[in-house]
Amino acid sequence: MFKSLNKLFTKAVYAPIIIAQGHYVKKVTLKLPEAAGERSGTAGKGQKLRLLIVGDSAAAGVGVDDQSQALTGNLVSALSDCYQIDWLLLARSGHTTLDSLKMISEQPQQTFDIIVTSLGVNDVTGTLPVSTWLSQQQDLITLLRKQFSCQQILITQVPPMGQFSALPQPLRRYLGARSALFNRKLTTLIESQDDCQLIDINSELNRDDMAEDGFHPGPNIYQHWAEIVAEKIKSQYNYK
Known part of the structure; x- marks a missing residue:
């Protein structure tokens, strides 16, 4: 009782x-x-792979000058030695999960083999309850399956916001705890869904590797993120 008070x-x-x-x-x-x-665009040679990246400012490459330095460019580069990649990026700064749901619902139906998502930061910084966010994440997964007939959805966890140098204390501690809670609940949500996997960058966010705003990834983080996704694709999936 006293602990709760x-x-x-x-x-x-x-x-x-x-x-x-x-x-x-x-x-x-x-x-x-x-x-x-x-x-x-299209890049590489070999087995055909249709790739879609969906998300927020990190997916859109905020923090670097060109898409070649961002998640999409690094990922396409890492996969192009094994696959002929037809790729599409659907991302906007400030997008929440609900915003991406609206964007996806307006796209024509087509087929992608792999979809990579990057969402959650703008949900964490708002007042959205984690239960509502989980429902929206499930709605997004369901819509991606329906709209794009995808084989796998690779869901990037919310980054450890407690390490964002742009945030003062106690705000940093609060958002760090909130992002960790969102990730724990997200893990539970998708653990029984065979066509979904989590992507965890799994590293300390070195301040020198962050963008100059102290909030977004810099080139090294984007490259590391893309390498993790690429290895997941190469090691676990075989496309016809």
């Missing part, structure tokens, strides 16, 4: 600080553009 008291004390810091960070954080470059 203490927790409620702590929340009441820190809530105004966290809200004020959230407004301040939003106001002063450097606004970086999405990476320039093509958002669809």
